[in-house]
Amino acid sequence: MRRYAPRLIAILYLVGILVGPLAVVVWRTFEKGVGPAWSALSDPQTIHAFELTLIITAVAVPVNTVFGVVCALAVVRRSLPGKGLLNAFVDLPLALSPVVVGLALYLLYGRNGWLGTWLENHGIRVLFALPSMVMATIFVSLPFVAREVVPILREIGDEQEQAARTLGAGSWQTFWRITLPSIRWAVVYGVILTTARSLGEYGAVAVVSGRLQGKTETATLRVQERYESLDVAGAYAISIALAAVAVLVLVTMTLVKPKEGGR
Amino acid sequence: MPVASSVAASARRAGAAGERAQTALSLGLVTSFLSVVVLLPMAALVWQSSAEGAHGFWAAVSAPQSVAALKLTLCASLAVAAINAVLGTLTAWVLERDDFPGKTVLNAIIDLPFALPTIVAGLTLLALYGPRSPIGVNLAFSRLSVVLALMFVTLPFVVRAVQPVLHALDREMEEAAACLGASRLAIFRHVTLPTVLPGILSGVALAFAKAVGEFGSLVIITGNVPYKTEVASVYVFGRIESGDPTGAAAVAVCLLVLSFAVLLSIGVVRRLATRHEYA
Numbered sequence: 323m324r325r326y327a328p329r330l331i332a333i334l335y336l337v338g339i340l341v342g343p344l345a346v347v348v349w350r351t352f353e354k355g356v357g358p359a360w361s362a363l364s365d366p367q368t369i370h371a372f373e374l375t376l377i378i379t380a381v382a383v384p385v386n387t388v389f390g391v392v393c394a395l396a397v398v399r400r401s402l403p404g405k406g407l408l409n410a411f412v413d414l415p416l417a418l419s420p421v422v423v424g425l426a427l428y429l430l431y432g433r434n435g436w437l438g439t440w441l442e443n444h445g446i447r448v449l450f451a452l453p454s455m456v457m458a459t460i461f462v463s464l465p466f467v468a469r470e471v472v473p474i475l476r477e478i479g480d481e482q483e484q485a486a487r488t489l490g491a492g493s494w495q496t497f498w499r500i501t502l503p504s505i506r507w508a509v510v511y512g513v514i515l516t517t518a519r520s521l522g523e524y525g526a527v528a529v530v531s532g533r534l535q536g537k538t539e540t541a542t543l544r545v546q547e548r549y550e551s552l553d554v555a556g557a558y559a560i561s562i563a564l565a566a567v568a569v570l571v572l573v574t575m576t577l578v579k580p581k582e583g584g585r
Numbered sequence: 586m587p588v589a590s591s592v593a594a595s596a597r598r599a600g601a602a603g604e605r606a607q608t609a610l611s612l613g614l615v616t617s618f619l620s621v622v623v624l625l626p627m628a629a630l631v632w633q634s635s636a637e638g639a640h641g642f643w644a645a646v647s648a649p650q651s652v653a654a655l656k657l658t659l660c661a662s663l664a665v666a667a668i669n670a671v672l673g674t675l676t677a678w679v680l681e682r683d684d685f686p687g688k689t690v691l692n693a694i695i696d697l698p699f700a701l702p703t704i705v706a707g708l709t710l711l712a713l714y715g716p717r718s719p720i721g722v723n724l725a726f727s728r729l730s731v732v733l734a735l736m737f738v739t740l741p742f743v744v745r746a747v748q749p750v751l752h753a754l755d756r757e758m759e760e761a762a763a764c765l766g767a768s769r770l771a772i773f774r775h776v777t778l779p780t781v782l783p784g785i786l787s788g789v790a791l792a793f794a795k796a797v798g799e800f801g802s803l804v805i806i807t808g809n810v811p812y813k814t815e816v817a818s819v820y821v822f823g824r825i826e827s828g829d830p831t832g833a834a835a836v837a838v839c840l841l842v843l844s845f846a847v848l849l850s851i852g853v854v855r856r857l858a859t860r861h862e863y864a
Contacts (some may be wrong), residue, residue, distance in 0.1 A: 332679035335672050336691055339737055340698070343713040350712060396611040410848055411619055418790070418845035419798025421818040425825060426626035429633045429834065436629055460623055461853035477617055493607060515699075523799035525818065528645030529825060530693040542704045542801070549708060556610060558712075561705040576693060 337351040339431070344565070351558040361369040362548075362559035372563075378527075378540065386516050391509060395501070397468070397474040415464045423461050424486050424529025427454050431530075434480075446584035446585025449535040450532035455540070458526035463519040467512030475501075511578055518571045522564065593641040627841065634834035645835035653812045653819035655839065657731065661816065662796035669792045673743025674785055678777075680744070680752040689827040696739050706737050711806045726808035731816060734802040739792035746788030750781045786854045797839060826859025 351359050362368065381410055393412060397405060407437040408535045415423070431438045431448040448454045482504075502509075531538040539547065541560060548557035635642055645651065680692050696708060714724040724730045727742055754777065762772045800818040807814035809823070817840055824833035 327684050328675055328679050329685060331672070332676045335676060336694070340694060340741065343709040343737075344697075346712040346719060347709050350717075352721055381596070389615070390771050392611060395606075395617050396615050400608045402608070402612055406852070408615070410845065410852075411846050414623060414844065417794035417798065417848050419800060419821070419837075419840050419844070421800045421821050422630070422798070422840050423626070423836050425830075426630040427822060427832060428825065430626045430629040430734075432830070436625075436632075457622065459702045461626070464622065485767070493603070518700045522700070522705070524704045525704060528800075529822065530588075536831070544719060545702075545708060546804065557708060561708050564702050564705050565709075568697060568702070568705075571700045572693060572842045573635055575696070582764055 346408055347558055347561060347565075351562050352554070353459055358555055359559040359562065362556040363563060366558070367539070368541075368544055368548075368556070368560060370536055371539045371541045373559075374452075374455075374539065375521055375541040378459050379517060381456050382463055382520045383516050386463055387467050387509065389464070390469075390516075391471060392503075392510055393515060394475055394505075396473035398472055399480060412468055413463050415462050420458075420462055420523065420525030421529060424458055424526035424584050427458055427461070427526070435456050440470060450476045450534065450538060452535075452538070454530040455527050455538065458522050458530050459523050462523050462526050463516045466515040466519065467509060470508040470512035470515070471505050474505050478504050511575065513539060514571055514574055514578070520569065521567060590759070600659045605786040615855040630834050630841070631838055633830055634838045636831050636834075642838075645832040646803055646839060648832070650811050650815070651817075651820060651836050654815050654817045655836070657728070657815070658797055658817040661728075661735055662793050664732055665739055665796045666789045666793040668732075668736060669739055669743045670785055673740070673788060673792075674747050674781070677744045677751055678745035678773075681748055695741050698738050699723060703738060703799070704804065707734055707805040710734055710737055710802070714846045715806065716762045726807055726810060726814060728807045729812055730808075731803060731814055734794040734806055735799055738799055738802050739795050740794040743785060743788035747781050748790070751777070754780050783854055785834075785856065785861050787851050790847050790851045790854065793861045797843055797847075811853065 379530070393408075396402060397408065402408065428449060429435050429452055431441065433439070433442070433449075438449065446453075448457075482500050483496050486500045487493075490501065522542060523540075524546075527540055528543060530545075531540070531543065533539055533543055535547065541564060545557050545560050545564070548554075548560065634645075637644075645654075662786075676695075680688065680695075710730075711719065711725060712718075714722050714730065714733060716723050716725055724733060735759075759772050759775050762776050763769075767775070798818060799816070800822065803809075803814075803816055803819060807816070807819075809815050809819045815823070817836055821833045821837050821840070824830075824836070
C-alpha cells in the first residue's frame with residue numbers, strides 16, 4: 323500500500339483541482355444537449371466578443387513575435403550594457419499582476435495622463451477602446467517568444483552564422499538562411515504560448531476596456547458578464563469554447579515539442 | 586577547428602564597424618519598444634502613486650482595507666507556494682518515476698492552467714466547489730476558495746521545473762543508495778532532493794509571484810468580500826472603479842516591487858544552481 327501512496331496522492335491532487343472541475347463544467351454545459359450551448363454561442367454580442375478577441379490577438383501575436391526574436395538575438399548575440407536589467411524587464415509581465423498592467427496603461431492614457439490629454443486633443447481615443455486593449459495584451463504576452471528562443475540560440479552557437487558571413491552573406495541573408503531555420507520550432511512554440519495568453523487575457527483588458535457591451539467586450543469579459551447576468555449556461559458555453567482552444571494549444575505544443583530533440 | 590575560428594575571427598574584425606552599427610540598431614529597437622510598452626506605463630504608475638506625496642502614498646497603503654488585502658495576498662500566496670513545493674514535487678516524481686495507465690494524459694494536462702483563461706479557471710472551480718456542487722462541497726466566498734483558485738493557476742510551475750531535472754538525474758546514484766540499504770524515503774532525502782532543490786525553489790518562486798498577482802480566477806469564486814476574501818489585485822481593481830487612481834497606484838506599486846524582488850531572487854537561485862553544477 324505504501325508503494326502506491328505517492329501515485330494515489332498525485333492522482334487525487336490532479337483530479338481534485340483540475341480534472342474534476344473541468345468535467346463538471348462539461349457535464350453542466352451539455353446536460354440538456356448541444357442546443358442550448360450552441361444558441362448561447364451564436365448570440366450576436368458573444369460573436370462580437372469573440373471577433374474582438376481575435377482582432378486583438380491578430381495584432382499582438384505578430385508584434386510580439388518580431389520583438390521576441392529581435393530581443394533574443396540582441397540578448398544572446400550582442401554584448402549589451404545592462405543585459406541583466408533588460409532580462410528583468412522582459413520577464414516582468416510573467417510576474418506582474420495583470421491589474422497593475424491595466425492600471426499603468428489607464429494612468430498613462432487616461433483623461434489626465436501624460437499621453438492621454440495630448441492624444442485626446444488630437445482626436446485619438448486609446449482608453450476604453452481597441453488601442454489600449456491591444457497594448458495591454460502585448461504587454462502581458464511579451465516574454466513568451468523571447469524566452470523560448472534565447473536558450474535555443476545559446477545552444478546552437480554562432481559558428482554557422484559566422485561561416486555564412488565569411489562566405490559573404492549579408493546579415494539579413496544570414497538571418498533568413500541560417501538563424502531562422504534553426505530557431506523556427508522555438509519561435510512556433512513561443513507563438514503558440516503568446517496566442518494562448520492573448521486569447522485568455524482578462525485582468526489587464528478588464529481595466530482598460532471599460533467593458534462596454536457590444537463594443538469593448540472580449541470573450542473573457544463576456545464570460546464574466548454572462549455569469550453576473552445570471553446566465554450561467556451562457557458563461558459555461560463560452561468557457562467551454564475557450565477551454566477547447568486551450569486544449570488545442572496543448573495538443574499543438576505536444577506535437578511541436580519533440581521536433582526540438584528531446585526538449 | 587582552429588582554422589575555422591581564425592577565419593571567423595578575421596571576418597569578425599572586417600565586419601566590426603558594421604557589427605557595431607547593428608548592435609546599436611538592435612539595442613535601439615529593443616529598448617525603444619520596451620520603453621513604450623513597459624517602462625512608460627510603469628513610470629506613469631509610480632508617478633501617480635506619489636501624486637499626493639509620501640504621506641498620501643503611505644495613507645493609501647496603510648488603509649485598513651488595503652492592509653487586509655495585502656496580508657491575505659501574502660499569506661495565501663505563501664501557503665500556495667508551500668503546497669506546490671510538496672505536491673508539485675511529488676507529482677513531478679510520480680510522472681517521471683512511476684508508471685500507470687493514463688499517466689500520459691495526466692502529464693499532458695498539467696499545462697492546462699497555463700493555456701486556460703483565468704476567468705474560465707475560476708468558473709470551472711466554482712462548478713465543483715460552489716453552491717451547485719455535485720459533491721456537496723461549497724467553498725465559494727470563503728478564504729479556502731482563494732487558496733483553491735491560486736492552487737489551480739500555479740499548478741504547472743513546480744511540476745514543470747522539477748520534471749526535467751529528475752529526468753536528467755543519473756538513476757545509478759539512486760540505485761546505488763538502494764543497494765546500500767537506504768529506504769525509499771532516505772534515498773529521496775539524501776540523493777534526489779539535493780539535486781532537484783534549485784528546480785523546486787525557482788518553481789516555487791514563480792508560483793509565488795503568479796499567486797501574488799492573480800486576479801481573473803479569483804473574481805468569481807471568492808466573491809471579493811472586503812477584509813475577508815479580497816486580495817490585493819481585486820482591491821486595486823476596486824479602487825480604480827471607485828475613482829481613486831492614487832490609492833490604486835500606491836497598492837499597485839507595492840505589487841510591482843514584490844514582483845521585481847521575486848524575479849531578481851529567481852535570477853540568484855539560477856546562478857547558484859549553475860555554480861553548483863560546475864563545482
